[in-house]
Amino acid sequence: MGQEKPGAERPVGRVEWTVVPSGIGPLLLAATDRGLVSVNFHADGRVLERVLERLAAALGVELVRCETGRLAEPIRQIRAYFDGTLQSFDVKLDWSLVTGFNRQVLRELADGVPYGTVVAYGELARRVGQPSAAQAVGAAMGSNPLPVVVPCHRVVESDGGIGGFGGGLETKRKLLALEGVLPEPLF
Incomplete structure (x- = not known):
């Protein structure tokens, strides 16, 4: 990124x-x-x-x-x-709308969670050196100014739940289905 x-x-x-x-x-x-x-x-x-x-x-x-x-x-x-022809974004990003811990988490997400994979909130917290900050990771996902490109849709609950999403759960399901993580939603 x-x-x-x-x-x-x-x-x-x-x-x-x-x-x-x-x-x-x-x-x-x-x-x-x-x-x-x-x-x-x-x-x-x-x-x-x-x-x-x-x-x-x-x-x-x-x-x-x-x-x-x-x-x-x-x-x-x-x-x-x-x-379906691009799996990794390669555009310059301006991170000025996010700071501190949230920026650290979002950068790790952008660099460390590739297309077609998911990561749990707690695992992402561990990756940035704050293993007890799973809730704070959730807040960072909610502050993401660059969804899709910085793939907050790839962050899920450790128990297999889909978790929340600022664009709506149906949008999250569609993005995960596009990447092959979930079956295509039924309409």
């Missing part, structure tokens, strides 16, 4: 965004000059408006709708992932 540049956390200039159709509904992708900064589920109507307002406030910069430049490669890779 991409590395952030040391120094200031705020993006310089504008943030480009677009909405991309996917197998789980419309996804909003946003990128700064440092890389992909946000992926949001259910990005249409009022949800899209709220997400754009929150992003503008969090990043403190102008948001501009655009599908070229810095978003071209993330769009291509998201499409390839949902087409």
